[in-house]
Amino acid sequence: MRVVIAEDNVLLSSGLELLLTTKGFEVAAITRDAPGFAAAVAEHRPDVAVVDVRLPPGFRDEGIRAAIRARRRHPGLPVLVLSQYVERQYAGELVSDGRGGIGYLLKDRVSRVGEFTDALRRVAEGETVMDPEVIGQLLTRHARDPIAALTPREREVLALMAEGRDNATIAARLVITENAVHKHIGNVFAKLGLAPDDSGHRRVLAVLTYLSRH
Structure with a gap:
């Protein structure tokens, strides 16, 4: 299963590459910004992409915007977004097209290797995977x-x-x-x-x- 990673933190991206490689994934490319991610997706046509919400240069929403654009250009592209904190608007924007094959996880979930790789495989298979903390906050708001x-x-x-x-x-x-x-x-x-x-x-x-x- 080919994966493209968009993550500017070298330590985290290297850790992701090592983790995924040892679990049988093929890391086709690691990119540091939105333009690099778009180019890597076009070139490698990955089975799933892992994208940080915040990428250079602004570190605001460049990653999520790049993920949404990639799904428009490559319909059905599975994307798992990683975020440091629960950011409700980004989670809502991600699921708004209703097409599945999407995920939103907090970065500390990566350290739970089994959960993370299971979530990545489920997203690649077309499922929607949301971090329990995100769901909890959404339900609290809805209450x-x-x-x-x-x-x-x-x-x-x-x-x-x-x-x-x-x-x-x-x-x-x-x-x-x-x-x-x-x-x-x-x-x-x-x-x-x-x-x-x-x-x-x-x-x-x-x-x-x-x-x-x-």
């Missing part, structure tokens, strides 16, 4: 049911967002102005606890929260 705090109009707007409607279409359907739609969406984001610095993900996350209850 507060922020959807219940929305007004009827805000729920209507969110339902239309879940159908993939843009703001202009939502305004026409509800016979309100686009400014009103924008205001309702802002209220939805606030009540769902989606901070402004999540701006690139908030619409997706709001829809995922809605769909999880329907």
Whole structure:
């Protein structure tokens, strides 16, 4: 089973290579950044990729963005993402296409060799594997049911967002102005606890929260 690794930490990437090689995997390439990862996937067409959420140069979301782009360019590419901490928005973005063959694990799970290699094989076979800590935090958040705090109009707007409607279409359907739609969406984001610095993900996350209850 061929693996491409995207990890800038040399110590961790070397450890992953040694671990996987001893367990019968073939490490086709190790890359340090998103462009290198994209090139390695195109060249080697791995059975599964292991990607750090944060890669150079910004160490924010370069890895997860590279993983999402790779899955778009190579449909069905299994990807296991590693993260130092539970980052809910990244976990939500990763699973949002619903196609399987994806995983999200905390890095300390790598030290549990059996669990890690089992998760990698399951992802390669098309399963979705989420770290128990991630699931726990998502369930804790869901237990507060922020959807219940929305007004009827805000729920209507969110339902239309879940159908993939843009703001202009939502305004026409509800016979309100686009400014009103924008205001309702802002209220939805606030009540769902989606901070402004999540701006690139908030619409997706709001829809995922809605769909999880329907």
